[in-house]
Amino acid sequence: MPTGVALRDPREQLFEAAERVLLRDGPSALTSRAVTTEAGVAKGVLHRHFTDFDDFLAGLVEDRVRRVEAQRGDLVAAAGTGEVIDILTGALTDLFSPVVVAMVALVTSRDGLRARLRAAGHPGLPVLTHGADMITAYLEAERAAGRIAPGASAEMLALMLIGSAHMHFTSGDGGGETIREIVSTTVVLAA
Known part of the structure; x- marks a missing residue:
């Protein structure tokens, strides 16, 4: 060079x-x-x-976390504006890009990276944890708008959606119809 x-x-x-x-x-x-x-x-x-390669990798993951956090405001602002199923299907499809699926595998495979991310205040599996927080905030806004049952746990519904979507996207089948079916089934539980 x-x-x-x-x-x-x-x-x-x-x-x-x-x-x-x-x-x-x-x-x-x-x-x-x-x-x-x-x-x-x-x-x-x-x-x-970067101080070392794990610092670089932590920066890479944190860059993706910032993107998820930026999406959160847009998603919450969408509450009450369209079909809940459509909005959630789109949000999960956007969240689980091929890069994010690969990044989750990266984080789970590198102990030093996970430790560094936790020390920086990123619990669980960063990106997925932040995605769950984003979905929770959206569902809470929909519950406040009366479009999700008052007794539904937004946090539990978000965890169900994130876990199911993660399993779906790591299986190699990125088809949107399956995600829509997952979302539809979960939203029925919230009714």
Whole structure:
């Protein structure tokens, strides 16, 4: 790599490269060399921006968490505006992108990464835990709008949806009709 060549946002460039490696080759292939090679930068670029590779991976996961948290406001704002089943189906399909499914596998396979994320205040499986919080907030807003039964536990319904959707998307069948069926069945329980 020639020296003196300005990089666009190096952190973002490295995160995008890591996501490509993760999707193409899986969590076990995600190394600092694989990421910097994919990004087309010198290995030192990663270490200039992160203390070590687990710090980089934690930053990658936290970047995805920020995206989920940004979706939360839009999802809660959608309460009362459309069909609950349609809104939840869309939210779960968006949440469980191939990158997120691969990222969950990454987090579960790396003890050091999980420990670092927990120390940074991310309980459980980050992204999924934040997704459950997002769905809970939406269901609470729908309950307040009278579209979910007053006694329904938004938190339990969200956990059911996240767990079922995760199982569905990790099976390799990303079909939207199955997610819609999962959501429909769960919403019936909330009626």
